[in-house]
Amino acid sequence: MKTIIVRLTILCLGLAFASLLFISVSDAQLDMKGVVAIWLLDEGKGNKVTDASGNAHDGGFKSGEPKWVDGMFGKALSFDGVDDWVEMNAPVVVDTVDFTMGCWVNPGKTQKTWTNILSSHQEPPRRGIS
Incomplete structure (x- = not known):
């Protein structure tokens, strides 16, 4: 009985290790056709945020x-949650009803009131990422 258990254990471990040979790592692919803007916010210096999508x-x-x-990948911006924001030269998401946004957010503390990560205003003074 012990021999059967040992053999089954070895077989299971062998199959588990063999399955690792078929696992591959790949990067996520982004379809750039529908991308409006990509702000990495990783410049690390200066007052400018560059759109990495090429759409300016x-x-x-x-x-x-x-x-x-220091951010998740290189540098990052720290917003104080009161009066910091990144303003765009023109509205970015104007005629789009549905859109997807992805971001890394590290809230430093819990706030008593709501705050926004992305706001889209058509008129100054606040237009952009806040």
């Missing part, structure tokens, strides 16, 4: 000097 939806940091911190 660059923006500028408002309310003083930006606070650059």
